Amino acid sequence: MAVSKNIALLMKSSSWIRAMFEEGETLKKKYGADNIYDFSLGNPVTEPPDALKEELVRIASSKAKGMHRYMTNSGYENVRDEIAAYHKEVTGLPITRDHIVMTVGAAGGLNVVFKSILDPGDEVIVPCPFFVEFMFYISNHNGVMKLVDTKDDFHLDIDKIKATVNRKTKAILINSPHNPTGAVYNEEELKELADFLRERNKKGQRIYIVADEAYRKILYNGTKLPNLMDIYEDTVVVTCHSKDLGLAGERIGYILMSPRIKNVRSLIDATIFANRILGFINAPAIMQRLVAKFQRDSVDIGEYQKRRDTIYSILVEAGFDVVKPMGAFYVFPKSPIPDDITFVKTMLQHHILTVPGIGFGKPGYFRIAYCVDLDVIEKSRPYFMEVGQMLKKGG
Amino acid sequence: MIISHEMDHLIKDQEGWTRRMFEEGIRIKKLYGLDAVYDFSLGNPDTEPPEVIREALVGMLTSPEVGTHRYMSNNGYEDVREEIALYLREVHDLPFTAGHIFMTVGCAGGINVILKSMINPGDEVIVPTPFFWEFKNYINNFGGVVKFVETKDDFQLDVANIEAAITTKTRAILINSPNNPTGAVYHEETLKELSSLLNARREQGQDIYMITDDAYKKLVYDGLKLPNLFKMYDLVLAVTSHSKDLALPGERIGYVAISPNIKEYELLVSAMMISTRVLGFVNAPALFQRVAGRFQRVSVSIEEYQKKRDALYAILMESGFECVKPQGAFYMFPKSPIPDEVEFVRALQHEERIMVVPGRGFGREGYFRIAYCVPMEKILGAREGFLKIGDRYYRGGK
Numbered sequence: 001m002a003v004s005k006n007i008a009l010l011m012k013s014s015s016w017i018r019a020m021f022e023e024g025e026t027l028k029k030k031y032g033a034d035n036i037y038d039f040s041l042g043n044p045v046t047e048p049p050d051a052l053k054e055e056l057v058r059i060a061s062s063k064a065k066g067m068h069r070y071m072t073n074s075g076y077e078n079v080r081d082e083i084a085a086y087h088k089e090v091t092g093l094p095i096t097r098d099h100i101v102m103t104v105g106a107a108g109g110l111n112v113v114f115k116s117i118l119d120p121g122d123e124v125i126v127p128c129p130f131f132v133e134f135m136f137y138i139s140n141h142n143g144v145m146k147l148v149d150t151k152d153d154f155h156l157d158i159d160k161i162k163a164t165v166n167r168k169t170k171a172i173l174i175n176s177p178h179n180p181t182g183a184v185y186n187e188e189e190l191k192e193l194a195d196f197l198r199e200r201n202k203k204g205q206r207i208y209i210v211a212d213e214a215y216r217k218i219l220y221n222g223t224k225l226p227n228l229m230d231i232y233e234d235t236v237v238v239t240c241h242s243k244d245l246g247l248a249g250e251r252i253g254y255i256l257m258s259p260r261i262k263n264v265r266s267l268i269d270a271t272i273f274a275n276r277i278l279g280f281i282n283a284p285a286i287m288q289r290l291v292a293k294f295q296r297d298s299v300d301i302g303e304y305q306k307r308r309d310t311i312y313s314i315l316v317e318a319g320f321d322v323v324k325p326m327g328a329f330y331v332f333p334k335s336p337i338p339d340d341i342t343f344v345k346t347m348l349q350h351h352i353l354t355v356p357g358i359g360f361g362k363p364g365y366f367r368i369a370y371c372v373d374l375d376v377i378e379k380s381r382p383y384f385m386e387v388g389q390m391l392k393k394g395g
Numbered sequence: 396m397i398i399s400h401e402m403d404h405l406i407k408d409q410e411g412w413t414r415r416m417f418e419e420g421i422r423i424k425k426l427y428g429l430d431a432v433y434d435f436s437l438g439n440p441d442t443e444p445p446e447v448i449r450e451a452l453v454g455m456l457t458s459p460e461v462g463t464h465r466y467m468s469n470n471g472y473e474d475v476r477e478e479i480a481l482y483l484r485e486v487h488d489l490p491f492t493a494g495h496i497f498m499t500v501g502c503a504g505g506i507n508v509i510l511k512s513m514i515n516p517g518d519e520v521i522v523p524t525p526f527f528w529e530f531k532n533y534i535n536n537f538g539g540v541v542k543f544v545e546t547k548d549d550f551q552l553d554v555a556n557i558e559a560a561i562t563t564k565t566r567a568i569l570i571n572s573p574n575n576p577t578g579a580v581y582h583e584e585t586l587k588e589l590s591s592l593l594n595a596r597r598e599q600g601q602d603i604y605m606i607t608d609d610a611y612k613k614l615v616y617d618g619l620k621l622p623n624l625f626k627m628y629d630l631v632l633a634v635t636s637h638s639k640d641l642a643l644p645g646e647r648i649g650y651v652a653i654s655p656n657i658k659e660y661e662l663l664v665s666a667m668m669i670s671t672r673v674l675g676f677v678n679a680p681a682l683f684q685r686v687a688g689r690f691q692r693v694s695v696s697i698e699e700y701q702k703k704r705d706a707l708y709a710i711l712m713e714s715g716f717e718c719v720k721p722q723g724a725f726y727m728f729p730k731s732p733i734p735d736e737v738e739f740v741r742a743l744q745h746e747e748r749i750m751v752v753p754g755r756g757f758g759r760e761g762y763f764r765i766a767y768c769v770p771m772e773k774i775l776g777a778r779e780g781f782l783k784i785g786d787r788y789y790r791g792g793k
Binding site for chain 2: 002003006008010011048056060061066067068070107108112117122136137249262263266267273274277285
């Protein structure tokens with residue numbers, strides 16, 4: 001066979017996602033793409049801010065030498081200086097360019113971090129539901145993922161985490177604002193988690209918090225992201241500009257290692273080395289130069305909030321049981337019937353395309369990605385109502 | 396420990412002398428100033444991309460289409476892959492389609508995606524030596540086992556050695572021609588011999604893939620043409636990047652061309668889609684995919700590189716070094732005048748301010764690598780130093 005056994009297995013297990021995707025495509029052909037409301041993909045339609053587009057033209061026009069050459073594997077020094085200055089301001093911590101490694105998106109960054117810290121058999125705790133790629137990022141480097149259910153409101157269940165930590169636990173991977181639930185963890189729960197991890201640290205076990213902050217700027221109703229590096233010393237933040245600057249296809253992000261990590265230099269060196277040997281080498285040059293100048297900017301969050309408010313009101317009106325998301329661009333309602341795959345298929349008959357919760361380790365729910373035009377959300381309203389009506393009738 | 400034991404081991408595996416040499420290099424640059432130091436240690440070309448690329452980039456960005464920077468299919472834009480397929484159809488006279496092209500984050504990314512897709516733990520990959528050190532890391536990333544095979548004295552493939560190294564676990568052979576670090580371009584005859592060897596294994600039911608790192612494919616001299624490997628052997632996966640031919644190494648753009656003769660190519664592509672996603676590449680950078688699509692027929696000036704090769708080769712001959720004349724890439728791999736090449740490299744750096752890399756960094760002691768992708772002045776400027784050290788080592792001069 002042309003492919004490895006592991007990959008063949010992965011392909012098989014994702015086959016139902018493909019089946020659903022293909023069913024969606026068939027329906028789009030049948031009814032026209034405009035008449036299918038596709039909430040299945042986290043591929044934002046939002047365009048980058050105009051100022052960013054202008055700056056990109058300026059950079060591309062430059063006749064300076066060396067614009068596209070290799071640079072040090074961690075990224076341009078001046079780029080890292082600017083990013084460090086921003087995080088120093090936000091966190092009040094003595095962050096310098098040394099604490100930053102530019103990466104091929106957050107997905108690249110997470111792989112680099114896990115390659116750097118995991119030995120075979122080391123465990124990484126992941127709160128569930130979860131972004132299913134995390135499983136691969138961990139198993140790529142021979143780590144073992146330990147799923148821990150979150151509470152009903154999708155916040156961390158610290159007691160469950162406590163019960164899952166053992167001698168092999170190397171890290172906890174959190175993602176807030178969260179995909180697929182839109183939950184934003186608050187300061188209190190993070191402090192409780194930090195206190196517990198610190199206890200383990202006193203007994204000689206270092207457990208990292210690895211924070212995937214891909215959605216860090218997409219927050220609603222004035223919600224603020226707690227300063228995690230202040231709360232816990234062994235924190236590694238991984239982020240990207242796919243969502244906040246609308247640059248998903250350009251693969252640009254970075255790893256930020258807390259200056260409070262003891263012997264942080266050897267972690268920095270390991271991440272730089274891993275960035276090389278995993279084949280990333282460095283983050284794309286032109287995008288490094290670009291994002292350095294836009295750390296304080298983002299796409300219009302107000303636009304996302306309008307979408308959140310609209311989809312949430314539709315879901316509530318249609319009778320769904322749903323936790324109001326405070327960040328990211330996902331909402332994760334309960335499926336009215338236990339079998340979420342059947343339910344998602346039913347929705348599809350009503351022209352609505354979503355992803356079953358089982359794709360995020362949580363059957364009985366489904367995910368709506370509302371990073372689509374507001375118009376699409378508005379137009380989907382009658383179809384959600386249809387489904388709601390049908391369920392009321394059917395009981 | 397703050398990092399994994401495996402990572403610690405990997406870092407130490409390569410760090411000892413490279414780190415020392417690197418630090419010594421920084422010291423010397425500070426001491427004498429950049430102008431007085433001749434740094435031939437890095438394969439980071441000083442060449443600028445062709446001007447048409449800058450113009451095209453500005454054009455694309457000045458009136459961008461909506462969605463220019465969004466995600467696309469994991470294997471890349473279809474129109475870009477179509478343009479590349481069209482080019483490859485012409486060059487290789489085989490029915491490449493967009494489906495046979497997979498856009499990647501450079502060559503390094505491409506090789507990792509292929510290996511992740513194909514390698515079962517314990518599978519063996521044959522690598523001719525001397526070799527680009529990262530190959531070992533790439534193969535180890537996925538639990539593969541590297542089987543090193545020495546090349547001949549002229550750095551051409553030794554097919555008999557390769558035959559002896561093949562076992563039932565051999566999954567692939569990873570070749571790199573034009574070669575880093577030797578500049579060798581593998582002969583058509585040798586590649587044919589290798590192909591018949593692998594075809595014989597196929598007849599016995601073992602499919603061994605040829606993975607070719609074609610990063611330097613356009614950098615060939617003396618009017619040489621690269622043999623059309625796709626026509627010799629069916630199971631070829633060619634990995635290309637535009638780091639050297641378009642001088643865009645920092646932008647990380649390349650692609651894998653899957654031979655149209657591989658019947659299971661769709662299965663392989665599905666696997667590579669998953670691999671590129673889970674390894675965290677997700678897709679090749681969007682903007683430079685578009686550039687790659689438009690400039691398959693363009694390259695930096697090969698003539699300039701050939702001039703540099705000629706100048707450096709003449710200097711080495713004049714100094715008394717023993718060296719196989721390279722026909723491609725921008726590397727030369729002369730024999731060290733003394734068996735301990737690390738000592739020699741240190742002397743060269745210390746006494747003549749010329750920085751090169753010891754052969755053991757490429758799995759071959761007793762040699763050293765010169766990367767001549769530097770300005771011509773630097774090559775000419777280093778002449779005196781090479782002559783002096785040659786005089787000392789070969790003719791007992793002081």
